[in-house]
Amino acid sequence: MKYKMMAMMLTLSLLSVSCDKSGGSSSEESTESTTTVTGDTGPDTGNGTTDSGSGPGGTTTVPPPTSTVPQLALSLGGNITLYSFTTAQTEKYNDAVAIVKKVVATEEFRSRVLNYTYSGAKQFANNNGRTNAQVYQSILDAAETLKPAKNNIIDIGVKLYYEANSVVGWTNGSITYINVNTKFFNSFDANEVAGNLFHEWLHKLGYGHDSAATAKRPYSVPYAIGYMIRDIGSDFL
Amino acid sequence: MKDFFMFLGFVIALNSYADIEYVPTERKVTSAAMVESNRGCFKELNAQGCGDPGEDIQHFRSCMNNAYDGLSDTCQKMMTKLYGKR
Numbered sequence: 001m002k003y004k005m006m007a008m009m010l011t012l013s014l015l016s017v018s019c020d021k022s023g024g025s026s027s028e029e030s031t032e033s034t035t036t037v038t039g040d041t042g043p044d045t046g047n048g049t050t051d052s053g054s055g056p057g058g059t060t061t062v063p064p065p066t067s068t069v070p071q072l073a074l075s076l077g078g079n080i081t082l083y084s085f086t087t088a089q090t091e092k093y094n095d096a097v098a099i100v101k102k103v104v105a106t107e108e109f110r111s112r113v114l115n116y117t118y119s120g121a122k123q124f125a126n127n128n129g130r131t132n133a134q135v136y137q138s139i140l141d142a143a144e145t146l147k148p149a150k151n152n153i154i155d156i157g158v159k160l161y162y163e164a165n166s167v168v169g170w171t172n173g174s175i176t177y178i179n180v181n182t183k184f185f186n187s188f189d190a191n192e193v194a195g196n197l198f199h200e201w202l203h204k205l206g207y208g209h210d211s212a213a214t215a216k217r218p219y220s221v222p223y224a225i226g227y228m229i230r231d232i233g234s235d236f237l
Numbered sequence: 238m239k240d241f242f243m244f245l246g247f248v249i250a251l252n253s254y255a256d257i258e259y260v261p262t263e264r265k266v267t268s269a270a271m272v273e274s275n276r277g278c279f280k281e282l283n284a285q286g287c288g289d290p291g292e293d294i295q296h297f298r299s300c301m302n303n304a305y306d307g308l309s310d311t312c313q314k315m316m317t318k319l320y321g322k323r
Contacts, residue, residue: 098291167258
């Protein structure tokens with residue numbers, strides 16, 4: 001009886017665990033160095049933001065609208081380490097990071113997250129017990145599970161690999177980087193890369209989803225918000 | 238029973254390191270025409286001194302609001318969609 005139960009548990013656990021992914025080589029010649037893309041803090045080696053000062057002295061007296069987007073959404077930074085990226089790949093990833101920041105700074109993104117509905121209620125699936133507002137705030141806080149400081153900075157590494165399957169990228173709970181499949185990365189537009197980046201980064205914030213393609217999975221935080229980044233991000237291509 | 242719970246704990250520990258994969262359900266490619274139209278809107282705003290929203294979002298928004306009435310209908314709709322009503 002004891003061994004029967006153990007065998008049953010083993011079978012159940014094997015069904016829920018994905019196969020380990022082994023890395024593959026990039027299809028392009030790559031350098032051995034790492035590139036760190038930073039945003040509002042640290043040395044500006046990538047797509048940093050600049051403070052261009054006050055607005056123009058126009059004659060129209062239109063008051064700016066009352067912005068509902070919090071300051072943290074406007075200042076989200078990126079501390080993204082790219083491992084062995086070529087120059088072209090780095091440029092594409094820089095563009096994707098820029099799109100992520102631009103999208104998070106929009107009212108549209110805020111509104112979509114706060115008003116997201118699943119199963120008839122304003123909620124995401126697999127939300128770790130958080131309301132939509134709390135999910136939104138967790139994005140702005142940017143406190144990754146393995147780097148828990150609320151620093152308003154996306155702290156993540158990115159590694160490329162190649163595998164001829166349908167997986168765009170993957171990560172797990174014990175590593176601070178994400179793995180991106182060049183089978184897709186090479187042909188993706190920057191907004192699609194941005195969507196994948198954000199999806200994987202949301203895993204680093206502790207959000208998960210069903211492994212299998214269940215009806216619920218697209219409504220999980222990583223999938224739903226990753227798609228928002230991709231879709232809104234298309235306006236910034 | 239003790240052995241069973243030890244085994245269960247081991248399996249749970251293994252699961253916490255399981256790979257989480259991203260498999261998109263669909264590809265959404267933005268048409269060249271749409272990209273051109275969107276870029277046109279940002280170029281229109283850049284020409285008015287609003288810069289790029291990635292450089293200084295507060296300046297961009299303030300400038301965009303000032304320039305709003307003079308923007309094309311398409312651009313006005315896009316700005317309202319992204320940044321809310323004026």
